[in-house]
Amino acid sequence: MSGIYIHIPYCKQACHYCDFHFSTSLQNKQQMVDALSQELKLRKDYLADPLIQTLYFGGGTPSILSTSELAQLIETSREEFVLSENLELTLEANPDDLNLTKLHELKSLGINRLSIGIQSFDDALLKYFNRSHDRRTAIQAVRDAREAGIDNISIDLIFGVPNQSLEMLADDLRQALSLETPHISIYGLTIEEKTVFGKWHKQNKLTPIDEDLASEHLSLIMTTLETAGYVQYEISNFCKPDYQSRHNSSYWAGTHYLGIGPAAHSYNGSSRQYNISHNNKYIQAIHAHQLNHEIEVLTQDEKITEMILTQIRTIAGIDMMELKSQLGYDMIHEKKKELSQLTQSGLLSIQNDRLILSKKGKLLGDYITELLIP
Ligand code: SF4
Numbered sequence: 001m002s003g004i005y006i007h008i009p010y011c012k013q014a015c016h017y018c019d020f021h022f023s024t025s026l027q028n029k030q031q032m033v034d035a036l037s038q039e040l041k042l043r044k045d046y047l048a049d050p051l052i053q054t055l056y057f058g059g060g061t062p063s064i065l066s067t068s069e070l071a072q073l074i075e076t077s078r079e080e081f082v083l084s085e086n087l088e089l090t091l092e093a094n095p096d097d098l099n100l101t102k103l104h105e106l107k108s109l110g111i112n113r114l115s116i117g118i119q120s121f122d123d124a125l126l127k128y129f130n131r132s133h134d135r136r137t138a139i140q141a142v143r144d145a146r147e148a149g150i151d152n153i154s155i156d157l158i159f160g161v162p163n164q165s166l167e168m169l170a171d172d173l174r175q176a177l178s179l180e181t182p183h184i185s186i187y188g189l190t191i192e193e194k195t196v197f198g199k200w201h202k203q204n205k206l207t208p209i210d211e212d213l214a215s216e217h218l219s220l221i222m223t224t225l226e227t228a229g230y231v232q233y234e235i236s237n238f239c240k241p242d243y244q245s246r247h248n249s250s251y252w253a254g255t256h257y258l259g260i261g262p263a264a265h266s267y268n269g270s271s272r273q274y275n276i277s278h279n280n281k282y283i284q285a286i287h288a289h290q291l292n293h294e295i296e297v298l299t300q301d302e303k304i305t306e307m308i309l310t311q312i313r314t315i316a317g318i319d320m321m322e323l324k325s326q327l328g329y330d331m332i333h334e335k336k337k338e339l340s341q342l343t344q345s346g347l348l349s350i351q352n353d354r355l356i357l358s359k360k361g362k363l364l365g366d367y368i369t370e371l372l373i374p
Pocket residue numbers: 010011012013014015018019020022059060061094117
């Protein structure tokens with residue numbers, strides 16, 4: 001089982017919090033699409049198992065591509081790989097790129113899951129973020145997607161924003177629930193150095209939210225969404241039964257994947273590969289039939305740390321038998337004292353050789369992870 005991720009490195013404008021790789025100049029867009037197609041061809045043998053279960057367009061803003069550009073990439077994937085009959089084909093989209101006509105076209109391409117970047121329904125917050133849409137556009141995008149026949153919809157929200165009160169967050173959650181999307185991803189804001197927020201922080205124009213209040217935010221999110229029937233299958237991801245993102249779940253399960261495009265990562269079980277984070281250099285290299293990337297071979301300790309970091313965030317928790325049999329790490333023995341303290345404090349439980357965070361533990365996920373890694 002394998003997955004493909006295709007990074008579309010363009011955005012209409014830069015959101016003030018975002019440090020993903022993207023450019024706001026669309027000049028080379030068609031050349032980039034040609035290069036992405038070419039990389040799919042060059043790396044068709046990267047995955048040991050060519051059967052692709054999930055294909056994910058992320059970014060950047062994949063919805064900035066025209067229907068024909070997306071069709072080109074899907075067609076190339078179909079020619080070079082074996083796409084499962086049950087393929088999950090996700091497109092990340094911004095609300096202002098979506099309308100009924102475009103959504104019908106996306107559906108006809110086989111896109112069967114949309115991940116819509118809404119971030120908030122509060123117009124003042126959206127301006128503060130420098131988002132390219134407003135509340136009304138966001139709501140309309142979700143309604144149009146459904147009308148076009150795409151039901152598997154996820155929306156992204158952000159919490160822990162400076163000046164975001166619990167009441168404002170509750171309003172965002174109320175609005176999200178009224179749209180009845182089967183999946184909601186909600187991320188705590190982090191202030192990244194090379195962003196506008198990072199600059200404001202350095203100039204003392206922005207004060208990050210207090211940690212206790214951020215915990216209260218997360219607690220409110222968990223209670224509200226759980227009461228509404230969502231399952232928190234990963235710390236930042238909530239879904240109605242059977243609507244988890246298969247693509248993201250496969251990352252957490254250690255499935256191999258091929259990452260195409262500038263700044264994309266790939267994983268084949270023993271090493272990670274990082275493509276260059278520069279649009280023009282990426283295009284030039286691919287045109288010369290070269291791959292401009294770095295390869296990192298993971299040490300045993302790095303593999304163990306990675307498995308703990310990803311699995312601890314999920315509803316299934318850390319599979320301690322898998323850790324022991326595959327990576328030789330006997331956590332029960334190595335972390336006996338820490339596990340005893342954490343279980344006694346009610347931060348986690350051990351069920352059928354799996355270590356699972358409690359609700360209280362999810363609020364302290366980073367601290368607990370630090371205690372458990374080798
Ligand atoms: S949040 Fe999304 S739309 Fe905004 S700059 Fe980052 S990638 Fe682009």
